Amino acid sequence: MNTEQQTIIKNGLWTNNVALVQLLGLCPLLAVTSTFINGLGLGIATLITLVLSNTFVSIIRHWTRPEVRIPIFILIIASIVTAIELAMNAWFYELFLILGIFIPLIVTNCSILARAESFASRNPVFDSALDGFMMGMGFLLVLVLLGGLREIIGHGTLFSNAHLMFGPAANDFELSLLGDDYPGFLIAILPPGAFIGLGLLIAGKNSIERYRSKKVVLVSAPSKPAEASAAS
Amino acid sequence: MNIHKQVTTTALLLMLFATIGAAAVGFIYDHTYETIKQNERQALLDQLNNIVPASHYDNNLLEDSFKLAPDTLLGTTEPTAAYRAKKQGEPIAIIFPAIAPNGYNGSIHLLVGVYRDGTVAGVRVIRHRETPGLGDAIETSRSDWITHFAGKSLGRPPGKQWKVKRDGGQFDQFTGATITPRAVVKSVHSALLYFEANKKMLLKDEVVDEDVKDDKDIDTKDSHEEQKDTGSSSDTDESGS
Numbered sequence: 444m445n446t447e448q449q450t451i452i453k454n455g456l457w458t459n460n461v462a463l464v465q466l467l468g469l470c471p472l473l474a475v476t477s478t479f480i481n482g483l484g485l486g487i488a489t490l491i492t493l494v495l496s497n498t499f500v501s502i503i504r505h506w507t508r509p510e511v512r513i514p515i516f517i518l519i520i521a522s523i524v525t526a527i528e529l530a531m532n533a534w535f536y537e538l539f540l541i542l543g544i545f546i547p548l549i550v551t552n553c554s555i556l557a558r559a560e561s562f563a564s565r566n567p568v569f570d571s572a573l574d575g576f577m578m579g580m581g582f583l584l585v586l587v588l589l590g591g592l593r594e595i596i597g598h599g600t601l602f603s604n605a606h607l608m609f610g611p612a613a614n615d616f617e618l619s620l621l622g623d624d625y626p627g628f629l630i631a632i633l634p635p636g637a638f639i640g641l642g643l644l645i646a647g648k649n650s651i652e653r654y655r656s657k658k659v660v661l662v663s664a665p666s667k668p669a670e671a672s673a674a675s
Numbered sequence: 676m677n678i679h680k681q682v683t684t685t686a687l688l689l690m691l692f693a694t695i696g697a698a699a700v701g702f703i704y705d706h707t708y709e710t711i712k713q714n715e716r717q718a719l720l721d722q723l724n725n726i727v728p729a730s731h732y733d734n735n736l737l738e739d740s741f742k743l744a745p746d747t748l749l750g751t752t753e754p755t756a757a758y759r760a761k762k763q764g765e766p767i768a769i770i771f772p773a774i775a776p777n778g779y780n781g782s783i784h785l786l787v788g789v790y791r792d793g794t795v796a797g798v799r800v801i802r803h804r805e806t807p808g809l810g811d812a813i814e815t816s817r818s819d820w821i822t823h824f825a826g827k828s829l830g831r832p833p834g835k836q837w838k839v840k841r842d843g844g845q846f847d848q849f850t851g852a853t854i855t856p857r858a859v860v861k862s863v864h865s866a867l868l869y870f871e872a873n874k875k876m877l878l879k880d881e882v883v884d885e886d887v888k889d890d891k892d893i894d895t896k897d898s899h900e901e902q903k904d905t906g907s908s909s910d911t912d913e914s915g916s
Contacts, residue, residue, distance in 0.1 A: 477807070503692075511685050515692045522696035526703045533707035536714040597808070632807045 448573060455577025461554040462585035462641070463648050468552035471545040472586060473637035477597070480604045482590025484538050485545055486583030488527055490576065492549050493558060495523045497575030500563040507564075516559045517550075524550045538607040554578065589640050597632035599625030723758055725815075726788035726797035727768045732760035736770075743771055748869035750774035750782070750862060757877070760788075766878045768796050769870070775862030779854040780804040783813070787866040791878060794828040798863055803855075810855035820847065820856070829867050837864040 461467050468489070476482045499519050507515050528546045531539045539546070549555065558578055563571035595601055599621035605613035619625075630636045716737055723736050739759045745751045750773060757771035768790045775783040783803040788796035798821050800813050812818040823846070838844025839857050848856045870877060 506688070508685050508688060511689045514689060518692050518696045522700050525700045529700075529703050529707045529711070533710035533714065536711075536718065540718075627808045629806070629808045 448570065451570060451574050452577050455574060455579075455581045456584070457581070457648075459578075460581040460585065460648075461578055462582050463645050465554060465557070467554035467557065468582065469641075471548050471552065472582075472589070473634060473641065475542060475545050476586055476590040476593055476637055476640075477632050478594045478604060479587060479591040479602055480538075480608055481541060482586035482588075483583070484535075484542050484608060485549075486579075486586040488531065488542070488546055489549055489552065489555075489586075490579030490583050491527060492520065492523050492552075493555055493575035493579035493582075494572055495575075496520045496555055496559055497563040497571040498568060499523075500559040501566060501568045501571035504564045512564065513556075513560070516556055516564075520555050520559065521550050535608065541604075541607065554582065585641075585644065589637065589644060592640055593631045593636055595620055596628050597630075597636065598627055722786060722799060722801070723760075723770055723788075725799055726770055726786060727760045732762050732767060734759075734761040736760055746869055748865045748872070750776050750865070759877075767791055769877045770796075771866070771877075772801070773862050773866040773869075775858040777854070777861075778803060778805055778858045779810050779852065780806065783855070783858055783862070785859065785862055785866075787863060789867065789870045792828075793867065793871060793874075794826055794831075795824045795863065795867070797822070798824040798859075800859075805855045806852065809849060809852040812849045812852070813855060813859055818849075820849070821859070823847075824863055827863075829864075829871060834864075837861075 455461075459465060462469070462472055471485055471489075475485045496516070496519055500516055503515070503519075524547060527549075528539075531542070531546060558575060562574045566574070591601060594603065599619060601618045601620055602613075602616040605616035609616070631640070720737060727736075736758050739761065740756050741759065742754045743749070743751070743757045745753055745755075749755070749771070755772045757769060759766050760768040760770070768788055770786060770788040773785045773787050775785060781804050783805065784801040786799045786801055788798070790796050799815065800821065803811070803813065805811050805813065813821050815821060832845045835843070836845045837860060839846045839848040839853060839860055841848050841853055842857065844860065846856060846860050
C-alpha cells in the first residue's frame with residue numbers, strides 16, 4: 444500500500460470526513476440516526492452506493508465527454524441507488540419500511556456526486572473504489588456513532604431492532620445500558636437531538652485536531668529542522 | 676460540420692448510458708418483483724393475523740377483500756380495502772381501516788377488526804407520527820395498551836365510558852400524552868358505530884363490489900368536500916368534549 448492510498452484512507456475516515464468536515468448528506472444523516480441500527484442500515488446503503496458509483500465512474504472516465512459527464516454520473520448513481528432500493532425492499536423488507544424514503548434520497552447526497560466528479564473521474568479504478576469505500580466508511584461511522592449516542596441517551600438501549608438487519612437470531616442483541624426503568628430523554632430522539640449530537644461530534648473532532656496540532660508544535664518547536672526533515 | 680459530429684457523439688453517448696442504466700434497473704426489478712410482492716402480502720397478512728388469529732378463520736383473507744366507500748365515521752376520504760374472515764363459508768369477522776384525524780401530530784391510521792357480534796377483535800396502528808417515547812405507546816412494540824380494546828363493544832363499556840380516564844371514561848391515558856389515546860379511543864368507537872350501522876353490508880357474502888367501483892368517481896369528487904366537513908366537525912367535537 445503506497446502513500447497515496449494511505450492518504451485516501453485518512454482523507455475518507457478523518458481529514459475530509461463527509462459528515463464531519465464536508466457536512467454533506469446531512470438530511471438523511473440527521474433524520475435516520477435515531478437508533479444504532481437505523482444508522483447502520485443507511486450507512487451500509489450509502490457505502491455500497493459510493494463504492495459502486497466511484498468504480499463505474501472510474502471505469503468509464505475515458506469514454507465520457509466533459510459536456511455530459513454530470514448527467515452521466517447522475518444516471519449511474521441513480522441506477523445504483525434504485526437497484527439498492529429494490530434489493531432492500533426484497534430482502535430487508537422491515538428495515539426498508541423504516542429507511543424507505545431515505546434510500547432514494549441517497550441520490551441527492553452531494554457527497555456521492557462530489558466523489559465521482561472530484562476523484563473517481565480522474566483516478567484509476569482501484570484508487571477510486573478505495574476512496575468510495577473510505578468516504579462511505581467515514582460517513583457510516585458517523586451515522587453509527589450518532590445513532591448509538593442518541594439511542595443510549597434517548598432510550599437507554601443499544602442495538603434495538605437488530606433483528607431488522609440480522610434476522611430473528613439478533614432479537615437478543617438489544618442491550619439495556621441504563622437499566623430498565625430509565626425514563627428516556629426525549630430530545631435526543633427528536634430531530635433537535637440530531638443537530639445537537641452532530642454539533643458535539645464536530646466539536647469533538649475539532650478539539651482533538653487542535654490538541655494534536657498543539658502537541659506537534661510543542662514537540663517540534665525546540666528542534667525544528669530535525670522535525671521537518673523527519674516529516675519529509 | 677465538426678460541431679455536428681460532436682453534438683451527435685455526445686447525444687449518442689448519453690443515450691448509451693441511459694439505456695444501460697435503464698436495462699440494469701429493469702433487470703433487477705424483474706428479479707425482485709416477486710419477492711417484494713410476496714413481502715408486502717406477508718406483512719399485510721401478519722398484521723391481519725395480529726387482529727384476528729389465523730386459527731379463527733379458514734379462508735384466504737387477502738383474496739376476500741372488498742372496497743369500503745369513504746365514511747366520516749371511519750375518517751376516510753378515499754375508498755379503502757376491508758377484509759372478511761370466514762369460517763366454513765360463514766363470515767366471522769371484518770377487518771377494516773379507520774383514521775383518527777386528531778392525533779397529536781396528524782392522523783393516526785388504524786386497522787380495526789370486529790367480530791360478527793360487534794365485539795372488537797383487535798386494533799393495530801398502521802401509521803402515525805406521534806411523539807416518540809410518549810404518544811408512540813399505541814404501538815404494540817412499545818406497550819400493550821392497544822390490545823385492551825379486544826373484547827370491548829358498543830355496550831361494553833357503555834357509550835359514555837368510551838373515553839380516556841381523564842375524560843371520565845374507562846381507557847388509560849399515557850403519562851405525558853392524553854391526546855393520542857383520546858384520538859384512538861374515539862376513532863375505535865366511531866368504527867364500532869360504523870360497523871353497527873353497516874352490519875348487513877359488511878357481513879353479507881355477495882357484496883355489491885361493482886356498485887362501489889362505479890360510484891368511485893363520484894366518491895372521489897365528493898371526498899374533497901367531505902374532507903373539509905370532517906375536519907371542521909372533528910374540531911368542534913374536540914372542543915366540545
